[in-house]
Amino acid sequence: MSTMNEIYESHLYPSDRIVPVDFEAVRTAPESYVWPKSDVFSSGEQSSVPVIDLMDPNATEHIRQALETWGVFQLLNHGISSSLIEEVENEIRRLFALPAQQKLKVLRSTHGSTGYGLPRIAKNFSQHLWHEGFTVMGSPVDHARKLWPHDYERFCDVMENYQKAMKGLAERLIRLIFLSLGICDEEIRWLGSSDDSGSNNITAALQLNSYPPCPDPDDGQVMGLGPHTDTSLITILRQGDINGLEIFKDGVGWILVPPLAGAFVVNLGDLFQILSNARFRSVIHRAVVNGTRQRYSFAYFYDPPMDFVLSPFCNGLNSGQAPRYRSMTVKDYISVKFNNFMTALSSIEI
C-alpha cells in the first residue's frame, strides 16, 4: 500500500521554490513577486456561489445543482464546532507569528510533505507567490517539537482533532455527492477505509495558509496563490473574515467567494472530475492578497487510498456515456498532475 508521503518523496521538488520571501525584512515586493495587473484582474461580478444548509432536507439535490453550475459551494450547519475551528485559527496565528528563523527550522525538504514553506504549486508559476504555508500530512510532532520544544502537544492535538472532524465531514459529503449521481454505496466501499492517525495509509493533507499584507507595487500586483485546481477528491476550506479567495467562471472571469461567518467553502478536485466523468468540474481558484491585513485560510484535502483505481462512473445519472478519461490509480494521477499541472486532466482524456 502506497502512502501520500511516499508519493511526494518520489517527486523531487525544486529547492528554489520552497523558501517564502522574508516578510519581516522586505518592505516592497521584489521584482520576481510582481504579477502583471491583467493577471490579477477580478471581474467585479456580484453573484455569489451557492450557500447550502446541510440540515436542509433537500441538501443533496442543492449540492448536486451547485456542483454542476459552480463547482463550489459554501456550507452551513456542517456540525463542526466553532470552538474547534477557533483553536485551529489560534494555532495558525501562533505558528506564523514566529520569527522567520524559527519557521525555517521546519522548512519542508525537497522530497518532503510536512513542513513550512511555499505551497507545492509554487513551482508551476514563473512569478513567485506572496505566501507562506505549513503542510500537515500525518503527525506534525517532529516539526512542532522544533518550533515549541516545551509546548508542542497543543499544536499536534488541535491538528489531529481537526483532521478527524474533517475526515468525518468529507466522507459524509462524498457519500451525499455520489448518491446525487445515482452511485450506490456498494461502489464506494473504500470510503472510510483510510486511517489518518496511523502512518501507513495517509490519504489526506491539511494546508495552513498565511498571506501577509502587501501594498500594491506600482506596475503590478502580488499574488497569494496562483490559479489552480486541487488534485483532491474533495477540499474543505475555512477562510477567515478577509476577502481573498476567487474562483474562475467561464464567460464571467474571476469571482470573489466572500467570507461567510461559520461556513466552509467546499469544492471538488480533479479526482472527482475523473470519477464523475466530468459531470462535476474541479473549479479553478486562486487567492489574492490584502494591502493592509494578514489573511489566513486552511484547506483539508481528502483523497481515496493511493492504490485506488480511478475509473469514470458511467452508470447512475451518467449511464450510457462513454468514459472520458483513462483509468489510473490515484498515485499515478498525482504524478501526472506534478508533471503537467493545469493540463493534467486533458492529458488523460480518451
Ligand SMILES: O=C(O)CCC(=O)C(=O)O
Ligand atoms: O486561501 C485560500 O482561500 C485558498 C487556498 C487554496 O486554494 C489551497 O490551499 O489549495
Ligand SMILES: [Fe+2]
Ligand atoms: Fe486550492
